[in-house]
Amino acid sequence: MKSKFPGYIDDYLENNILNSEKVIVVFDTNILLNLYRYEKKIVNDILMQMKSLKKNKFFEIWLPHQVALEFNLQRKSTFKKQEKAVQSIKDEFRSFKKKIEGHSIVGGKNSELFPLKKELGAHFDKIANVINSHLPQQNRVKRKDSVIDHIYEIFDGLVGDCYSSERMEHIEAEGNYRFNNNIPPGFEDDSKEITYSYMGTKVDAKYGDYILWSQLIDKAKSNAMTLVLVTGDEKPDWHSKEYDRVRPELINEFKLKTGQDFYSLTLPNFQRFFEPKLKRKLSEQTTNEIIELNQKDNTGWLEDVLSVFHHYDRPLHLKEVYKTILDATSRDLPPSWDVIIRRTIYNHCSDVKAYLGKKDLFRKLESGKYELRK
Structure with a gap:
């Protein structure tokens, strides 16, 4: 019975995934895009971890074409969102400063807020200068994308091929059937209305997760290896609340179609479970930052x-x-x-x-x- 329902086995991770001779490690789009949201020290730590995995004989890192495509399409907008976030902080700080100054005027030096304004005022300019130092200036050289060159280097020669137009048409038809019957993954994206293209082939964004899923299955078949997806977002069509891990249906489908094992983990949990096999580990600060950002995002x-x-x-x-x-x-x-x-x-x-x-x-x-x- 276990061979028919591997996804429902409680100790599947311990007995199947962690006991594999070698594991293909795949990073999803969110893992790569989130590199634009961390401070430089955290980013370097994660990038060094990725580079370390390339040199580790137990792991083989790989990037599905769909992940690479989504990353290249979205990295510019993600990069700009960070500049917008800093500008928003500047505007909120300016508003806070005006409120303090306005309230303290009432009653003059006898105002209860005057001592607060006097104490804070000594730090206002310093805070404003710190915020401004993180904003792009009109007369400053265009802000450099410090992430992209590292990603290109790490995954050079390690990106999968795109699907043909014929395969995409088949995926769309199959995707519609799966969405209509609530079959994971990807059914949460059925209302996406964005389309883009690669090499003349149309790519419908709402099928993005199913395209990724198909490419993961193809890779496991080709390499005959266990595959672990490292993700930055535990979406309900991938993650089961009941089992507190990847959905059993996905493990079943993967195993029965490829003969190989599949699992999905966040980056902190990847380190936690594979720690004995890692040559380099993320710092405690990096791990905490990833966990805190994920909690804030949700x-x-x-x-x-x-x-x-x-x-x-x-x-x-x-x-x-x-x-x-x-x-x-x-x-x-x-x-x-x-x-x-x-x-x-x-x-x-x-x-x-x-x-x-x-x-x-x-x-x-x-x-x-x-x-x-x-």
Whole structure:
């Protein structure tokens, strides 16, 4: 029975993955894009870890074509989002400074806020200078992308091939069947409306995860090796809350189609479980930073989404919600911020398959728009 249902075995990671003779390590798009969101010291630590894996005989690192394509398409916008986040901090600091100065004027030196303003005032210029040093200046040389050259070097010759137009058409047809029947992975992306191309072949963004999944399966078949996907986002169509790990259905499908084992881990958990085989380990500071950023990326979104619907007080397309949050937020947006917003609405809408069965806050209309339930 175990051979038919390997994904449901409780100690699958310990007995199958960690006991493999060699493991293909794949990094997803979020892992690479998040390198633009950490401070330089953290980035260098992660890059050194990747380089170390290349020299480790137990591991073979590889990048699916879909991951490489998404990374190249999104890295510029991710890079610019960081500059926008710093500008937002500058604007908020300026507003805070004005409030302190304005309130302290009332009552003059007898104001209760005057001592606070006097004490803080000595540090205002210093804080402003620190913030400005992280902003791009008009007369300064264009800010250099310090990540891209390292990524190109690490994965030189280690990127998979793209699919043909015929294979893409087959994937789209199969993807539609899987989405309609809630078969992972990728069904959370069924409302994506972006298309792009590579070498004259159309790529529909909503099938991105299924394209990736197909490329992982092809790689495991070709190399006859265990494969571990290192991810920066534990999406429900990949990660099971019930089992607190990768979805059993994915392990089953992978094993029965390739004869090989599959697992998915966050970067901190990859280090935790494979520590005995690693030649180089991430620092405690790096590990904590990754965990904290992930927690921050996945909290507070429901309040943001609700505020958008309350502001407009009418049905909204998802694109309208995305744009409003993008324009107004002071968040350091994660690479998958639009996926998180969409997931937040789906998880609280009983009209879609991803509803979690708790708070039913949104109604999906026939037009495809969403509104608050009355």
